[in-house]
Structures are given as structure tokens and as C-alpha cells.
Amino acid sequence: MATTKHIDEIASVYAKSLLEVCDAVPAGGITLAEGCAAELRDLSELIAADKQFAEFLKTPIIGQSTRLATLDTIIKGRVSDLVYRFLMVLASHGRTDRLTDVSDAFDSLLQDRLGRIEVDMITVDGHASADVIATVKARVKEVFSKDAVLHQYADPKMIGGVKLRIGDQLIDGSVATELRNMSEALTNRGAAAIRTRPTDFIRD
Structure with a gap:
């Protein structure tokens, strides 16, 4: 997933805690963190694809003890022990509805x-x-001093060109935007010309 979404503070707190645990585990570190990130992404994709599971994680109708027990049955043995324990912590604090946000935040920290x-x-x-x-x-490396991890998406409504989203910033290099900018520039120049030489525009 594109992990260029706005990351909220609550998700960041849990993500940072998980990364610290990965660092603290002997022979853990980046390798362990990458494994956790992959598992969290898989769970996020499941949430996006399964509306019933997504509703189970966020609905206030289900009590905490019931959610914990059900989640234990669903995921135990299907994810690593660290991710399992992390999900149980989220559930015990009533934060399972933020799982996708936490996954995005963790991935952002790891990258x-x-x-x-x-x-x-x-x-x-x-x-x-x-x-x-x-x-x-090359441009991303030049500007941010980081290697770009690209996620490509289609927008059939575009005429051509490229749009980039990096974090909360949208860089619009689409043809439609270039044409709009050109039109605005011509309009502004025309308006300026009218102000400076009004008689030129009212002659027969």
C-alpha cells in the first residue's frame, strides 16, 4: 500500500513501541521489523477486503473481553508471536480499529x-x-536524500503526465494541470494587457 497517508499521533505511538521492541530483541532489529511490517500489511489488506472483519475490529457493540477472545482464536498461530502479542495489546486498549493506521505508521518508520x-x-x-x-x-534522491519506494496507481481521468504524492504533499505534473496553468497565465497576461492598453481591445 501506499504508505503516504497522514499518520496520526496515536498510531505513531504504537508503531514506535513495536519498532523499539524489534530493536530490543536479540538478533532482531531491521530483519524482524521488516517481517512485522509485512504481517501488518497483510492484516491491513484483509481489513480492506473483508468488511465483516473490519466491522468486528471497530464496532463498539462487541465487548473488550469478547473481542480479545475472538481475535485470539482468529490470529493465534497464523502470525508471528511478536505480532500476535502486539495485536493483543492493541485489543486490550481498544485500538483494533486503528490497526491499518498503525501499520501505515510502522511502515513509514521502517522506511x-x-x-x-x-x-x-x-x-x-x-x-x-x-x-x-x-x-x-533521481529527483527524490536529490531532494530528500532518500531512495524512493514507488507505488504506481492509475487515473484514467488524467490526460497524461505524472502526479506524485509524498506524505501530505501532492506534486501535480499532469498535462491537465500544465494546460490549466498555461490558460491562467495567458488570461492573466491578457488582463494585464487590457489594463495597460485598453484602446487596443475596443477598436474595430
Whole structure:
């Protein structure tokens, strides 16, 4: 998933705690953290695909003890022991509804640790050319001093060009935006010309 979403403070607290645990485990560190990140992403994808599971995690109708017991039955033995215990902590604090946010926050922290940055690249068909990809990666490296982890998405409504989303920032290099900027520039120039030479526009 594109992990360029706004990360809230609560999700960041849990994500940082999990990363600290990974660092504290002997022979853990980055390798363990990458494994946890992959498992959390899988769970996030399950939440996105299974509305019933998503509702189970967030509904206030289900009591905490029931949710804990059910979650234990669902995930125990299907995820690593560390991720299992982490999910139980989330559940015990009534934060299972924030699991996707926590996953995004953890992935963002991990990428930062690895000197990477998540970049959403949006084109008409979701398949940018090798030259465009190379250019984007080079520019990201130049500006952020980090390696870009690209996630490509399609937007058939675009005429052409590329849009990039990095964190909360949208860099719009689409053809439609370029045409709009050109139109605005021409309009502004025309308005300026009318103000400076009004008689030129009322002559027969």
C-alpha cells in the first residue's frame, strides 16, 4: 500500500513501541521489523477486503473481553508471536480499529530507518516508463536524500503526465494541470494587457 497517508499521533505511538521492541530483541532489529511490517500489511489488506472483519475490529457493540477472545482464536498461530502479542495489546486498549493506521505508521518508520521514502506515482494507466521512473527516483534522491519506494496507481481521468504524492504533499505534473496553468497565465497576461492598453481591445 501506499504508505503516504497522514499518520496520526496515536498510531505513531504504537508503531514506535513495536519498532523499539524489534530493536530490543536479540538478533532482531531491521530483519524482524521488516517481517512485522509485512504481517501488518497483510492484516491491513484483509481489513480492506473483508468488511465483516473490519466491522468486528471497530464496532463498539462487541465487548473488550469478547473481542480479545475472538481475535485470539482468529490470529493465534497464523502470525508471528511478536505480532500476535502486539495485536493483543492493541485489543486490550481498544485500538483494533486503528490497526491499518498503525501499520501505515510502522511502515513509514521502517522506511525512514532504511533511508527510504514512500512515493505514490499516478499516471493514466498506472505504468510509467522506465525513463520516467528513473527520473522520479533521481529527483527524490536529490531532494530528500532518500531512495524512493514507488507505488504506481492509475487515473484514467488524467490526460497524461505524472502526479506524485509524498506524505501530505501532492506534486501535480499532469498535462491537465500544465494546460490549466498555461490558460491562467495567458488570461492573466491578457488582463494585464487590457489594463495597460485598453484602446487596443475596443477598436474595430
